[in-house]
Amino acid sequence: MTTKRLLLLVFPLFFFSFHFKNPCQTGDAKWVSLFNGRNVDGWTMKISGYKLGENFGNTFRVQDGILSIRYDQYDSFRNKFGALYYNKKLSNYRLKVEYRFVGETTVGAPSWGYRDSGVQYHSQSPGSLGPNQQFPVCLEYNLHGGNGKDERPVGEICASGTTVEINGKTNTSFCTPATVKRTFHGDQWVTLEIDVQGNKIKHFVNGEEILAFENPKYNPEHEVGKTFIKGNDASVKEGYISLQSNSHPIDFRKIELMEY
Numbered sequence: 001m002t003t004k005r006l007l008l009l010v011f012p013l014f015f016f017s018f019h020f021k022n023p024c025q026t027g028d029a030k031w032v033s034l035f036n037g038r039n040v041d042g043w044t045m046k047i048s049g050y051k052l053g054e055n056f057g058n059t060f061r062v063q064d065g066i067l068s069i070r071y072d073q074y075d076s077f078r079n080k081f082g083a084l085y086y087n088k089k090l091s092n093y094r095l096k097v098e099y100r101f102v103g104e105t106t107v108g109a110p111s112w113g114y115r116d117s118g119v120q121y122h123s124q125s126p127g128s129l130g131p132n133q134q135f136p137v138c139l140e141y142n143l144h145g146g147n148g149k150d151e152r153p154v155g156e157i158c159a160s161g162t163t164v165e166i167n168g169k170t171n172t173s174f175c176t177p178a179t180v181k182r183t184f185h186g187d188q189w190v191t192l193e194i195d196v197q198g199n200k201i202k203h204f205v206n207g208e209e210i211l212a213f214e215n216p217k218y219n220p221e222h223e224v225g226k227t228f229i230k231g232n233d234a235s236v237k238e239g240y241i242s243l244q245s246n247s248h249p250i251d252f253r254k255i256e257l258m259e260y
Helices: 002-017
Strands: 043-047 058-061 066-069 082-086 091-103 114-123 140-144 159-160 160-167 190-198 202-205 207-219 242-247 250-259
Touching: 066 091, 066 242, 091 114, 114 190, 140 160, 140 242, 159 207
Parallel strands: none
Antiparallel strands: 043 082, 058 066, 066 250, 082 242, 091 190, 091 250, 114 140, 114 242, 140 159, 159 160, 160 207, 190 202, 202 207
16 A cells, blocks of 8 residues: 555544544543542531531541541531532533432431432632521532432532523522433432533533533522622632532542543
């Protein structure tokens, strides 16, 4: 085969591989682990009613490579909602988290607390929360676990002090169910992903897209949310990610980030 004919065969393959990359591997984007498996370095906890960084009741702990949220040192939950915040503000990224629900709901939990938690993102900083503020202004990928028989789909978008548009319409309730319904029972490990590209956001579970929405904005009718509106610009473009402590024990073993 002549050199000229060989180049004619090879060049189209090179062109195809160069122009058709995995959309999740754009440019120099790479997965980076946010959890080192030993401690919560790089993260800060904030529990309602307690000082920034105070880990009341050893709520957030690491053992055997697993980040656990526990309440065995609480006499009662008493609305001690909190979260563990990653110490970097983010804007365009893909977040991947492996989690599982375990054990029993804590005494004194809210009625909806059974196998309920969440990954919050585009959140206000933990240092800006009021002393007794239970939830940050944020978006949330809501986590639900099944009870072994009933459907309890995962992946709702909950808008705390914010609004989003789903199919061109602004959300009318605090939490909006995922379009694709998936329930996971027992203590099985589940993988969630959140993809944020500009004003377009998608939720995934175990690799399947379950919800898409866009145009997150601060809610001008929310007491705290409205304070983040700058002039006429209410768009939510960046913020912090965090793992909720919502009253039911939960484990995390992998937390990875890819920034675009």
